Amino acid sequence: MFRESTRIARVQPPIIPIVGDLIRQTPGAISLGQGIVSWGPPPEALAELSRLDSNPELHRYNAVFGLPELIDEITKKLREENRIPVDDKRRVFVTAGGNMAFYNALLAVADPGDEIILPAPYYFNHEMAITMANARCVPIPVDEDLQPRVDDISDAVTSRTRAVVTVSPNNPTGAVYRPETLGEINELCRERSLYHISDEAYEHFTFDGAVHFSPASIPGAEGHTISLFSMSKSYGMAGWRTGYMIAPSHLVEAINKIQDTILICPPAPSQLAAIGALRGGREYLQRNLSELAGTRARARAMLEPLSKYGRIAPAGGALYYWIELNTGHQPLAIVERLVREHRVAVIPGSAFGDAGNNGVCRLRVSFGALAADQVAEGIGRLVAGVEKILGG
Numbered sequence: 001m002f003r004e005s006t007r008i009a010r011v012q013p014p015i016i017p018i019v020g021d022l023i024r025q026t027p028g029a030i031s032l033g034q035g036i037v038s039w040g041p042p043p044e045a046l047a048e049l050s051r052l053d054s055n056p057e058l059h060r061y062n063a064v065f066g067l068p069e070l071i072d073e074i075t076k077k078l079r080e081e082n083r084i085p086v087d088d089k090r091r092v093f094v095t096a097g098g099n100m101a102f103y104n105a106l107l108a109v110a111d112p113g114d115e116i117i118l119p120a121p122y123y124f125n126h127e128m129a130i131t132m133a134n135a136r137c138v139p140i141p142v143d144e145d146l147q148p149r150v151d152d153i154s155d156a157v158t159s160r161t162r163a164v165v166t167v168s169p170n171n172p173t174g175a176v177y178r179p180e181t182l183g184e185i186n187e188l189c190r191e192r193s194l195y196h197i198s199d200e201a202y203e204h205f206t207f208d209g210a211v212h213f214s215p216a217s218i219p220g221a222e223g224h225t226i227s228l229f230s231m232s233k234s235y236g237m238a239g240w241r242t243g244y245m246i247a248p249s250h251l252v253e254a255i256n257k258i259q260d261t262i263l264i265c266p267p268a269p270s271q272l273a274a275i276g277a278l279r280g281g282r283e284y285l286q287r288n289l290s291e292l293a294g295t296r297a298r299a300r301a302m303l304e305p306l307s308k309y310g311r312i313a314p315a316g317g318a319l320y321y322w323i324e325l326n327t328g329h330q331p332l333a334i335v336e337r338l339v340r341e342h343r344v345a346v347i348p349g350s351a352f353g354d355a356g357n358n359g360v361c362r363l364r365v366s367f368g369a370l371a372a373d374q375v376a377e378g379i380g381r382l383v384a385g386v387e388k389i390l391g392g
Helices: 015-024 043-053 068-082 098-109 124-132 150-156 179-191 249-262 268-280 282-309 331-342 372-391
Strands: 090-095 115-120 136-141 161-167 195-199 225-230 243-248 310-312 320-326 360-366
Touching: 015 331, 043 268, 068 090, 068 268, 090 098, 090 249, 098 124, 098 161, 098 195, 098 225, 098 243, 098 249, 115 124, 115 150, 124 136, 136 150, 150 179, 161 179, 179 195, 243 249, 268 282, 282 310, 282 320, 282 372, 331 360, 331 372
Parallel strands: 115 136, 115 161, 161 195, 195 225
Antiparallel strands: 090 243, 225 243, 310 320, 320 360
16 A cells, blocks of 8 residues: 555644635635744845846855855854854854754754654644654643743753754744743753754844843853754745754764755855845844834734633744633634634644643734734734634
8 A cells, every 4th residue: 555654644734734725715814823024025135136147156056055155144143143153163054944954953963762852832843843853852831931941851851862942032922031041951951961952033023122042152052052043034035945054063064964965055046135135134124123013012902802711921022922712622623713704814722732731722823924904903803703702
């Protein structure tokens, strides 16, 4: 009999296409689901594409780690914004998005059966990638403020543990992890000979005084810290598939093998656009972030009526609100009803490892992908729908 790989069969179905199908079946539905921004690349990014006409070398295979010109821009950005020095102890790799950066890191450090610790709720593609690699995801619940508990992470470490993953600002909860907490996790990893994989795709999305912190900036972190970044969110380049990672130099050969096999080299047009964005797009980014902050505040005010059914969890960053509803309804069942009956889509907490334990159903709401008025319309439908479903 022909069959799919049992390894892949164990991977959860990707939730975004599932919800996307529901939306396509429901004319007029508004999606508060996907975690993207409403703006596109800055003009400086698109202007760089003109160089494709004058440089035939860009149409050939290029360096597996990325164009040197882009590496230089990333190195400057890491030094100035993240306080991460790039020297002979670490190496920058350009990747086809942040997800590829994570998979590169995972394959470089873990063998089948090894364990990867994820604070939960977790980003679903991380858990999916771990399963694909025949490794084991070890979820560790966060505290009431959605912060990781270092003692719980320490207690979960076994002889098979290879890495601890943090995502800050967090997808799906919007929590921004405290610098001291990230520092303690990084030190734990150093002491226990583990890698700290720090996903910082939402680094620029902080609000209400929250501060983003890069663990790789800690002195002595260079030998065990792998940092992942993305152009998809900040610079509106999700479809361009450009990300990058900075990893210890002793992993260079392993990552070269992985990237050469899967990608050969990052796409040149996307790299040119990234060069333009990093060189000239900062003011553009700040302007869009300022507008997004207003949309976010309006969305939070409109969500307040749902507090009587649970809580809107505290969120200092990313593009999300994490709603906790005191109900025995399963998250996907609520999502299906919201789309079909109220024409608004969100993402069920079950996709992030939260199946609705102890009578609490959780939903992720994104406020980043649409214009402010569309977000407001979607939030209005969401609140009315939840009140109808739970209030009867």
